Amino acid sequence: MAGEPLVLIVEDEPAQREVLAYNIRAEGYAVMAAGAGDEALVMVRETPPDVIVLDWMLPNVSGIEVCRQLKASDETRKIPVIMLSARSEEVDRVRGLETGADDYVVKPYSVAELLARLRTQLRRTRPASVGEHLTFEDILLDMEEHRVYRAGQQVSLGPTEFRLLTAFMERPGRVWSREQLLDRVWGRDIYVDSRTVDVHVGRLRKALKAAHGEGDPIRTVRGAGYALG
Numbered sequence: 001m002a003g004e005p006l007v008l009i010v011e012d013e014p015a016q017r018e019v020l021a022y023n024i025r026a027e028g029y030a031v032m033a034a035g036a037g038d039e040a041l042v043m044v045r046e047t048p049p050d051v052i053v054l055d056w057m058l059p060n061v062s063g064i065e066v067c068r069q070l071k072a073s074d075e076t077r078k079i080p081v082i083m084l085s086a087r088s089e090e091v092d093r094v095r096g097l098e099t100g101a102d103d104y105v106v107k108p109y110s111v112a113e114l115l116a117r118l119r120t121q122l123r124r125t126r127p128a129s130v131g132e133h134l135t136f137e138d139i140l141l142d143m144e145e146h147r148v149y150r151a152g153q154q155v156s157l158g159p160t161e162f163r164l165l166t167a168f169m170e171r172p173g174r175v176w177s178r179e180q181l182l183d184r185v186w187g188r189d190i191y192v193d194s195r196t197v198d199v200h201v202g203r204l205r206k207a208l209k210a211a212h213g214e215g216d217p218i219r220t221v222r223g224a225g226y227a228l229g
Contacts (some may be wrong), residue, residue, distance in 0.1 A: 153211040
C-alpha cells in the first residue's frame with residue numbers, strides 16, 4: 001500500500017533482522033533493514049523512515065553513536081528511535097535514553113511488546129496509521145471511516161486526494177517537496193511524473209474550497225512545494 005509507515009531495522013544478526021522484518025511487515029508497515037551503523041546512517045539520509053528500531057551492539061558504529069548522530073541533526077532528530085539492548089542495567093537504560101532514544105527495549109523481548117512500542121511511536125509521527133482522527137482548523141479527517149469534513153460539511157475526495165490530505169494533516173506547516181509527496185502518497189517504487197502531484201493538489205484544493213466556500217488551507221511555497229497552513 002502506498003504511503004504505509006516506513007520502519008528502519010538496524011540489527012547485525014541476520015536471523016533477528018529477518019524475524020523483525022517479517023513481523024513488522026505483517027503489521028502493514030514498509031521495512032528497510034541495515035546490518036551496521038554506518039550503513040544505517042546513509043540509509044536514513046537517503047530515505048528518512050518514520051521510526052528506527054536500533055540495536056545497541058553494532059559493528060563499526062555502535063547503536064548509541066548512531067542515535068547520537070541522528071539526534072544531533074535537525075533533519076533527523078525528530079525520527080523516533082527504539083533502542084534494542086541486552087543490557088538490562090538501569091545505568092545502561094538511562095545512557096540510551098540520554099543519547100536521545102525515544103524508547104528502550106531489553107532483550108529478550110516479545111515481538112508483541114515491540115510492536116506495541118512501535119505503534120506508540122507511530123502515534124506521534126504518523127497518527128493516521130494507527131486509526132487516529134486528525135484535525136486542522138476546521139478540517140476533520142476520520143481514518144477509520146475514511147471520511148473528511150470541513151466546517152461540518154462532508155468533503156468528497158478520491159483515494160489519492162485523501163492520502164495527500166493525510167500527509168499534510170500529519171505534519172501541518174511542513175513544506176513537502178513534490179518528490180517527498182510522491183514517496184509518501186504514491187509509494188517509493190512507483191514512477192509518477194512530479195507534475196501529477198500538482199494536478200492532485202489542485203483537485204484537493206477545489207474539494208476543500210467547495211465544502212467551505214472560501215479559504216484555501218494549502219499553501220504553495222515557490223521553488224519548494226506545498227504546505228498545509
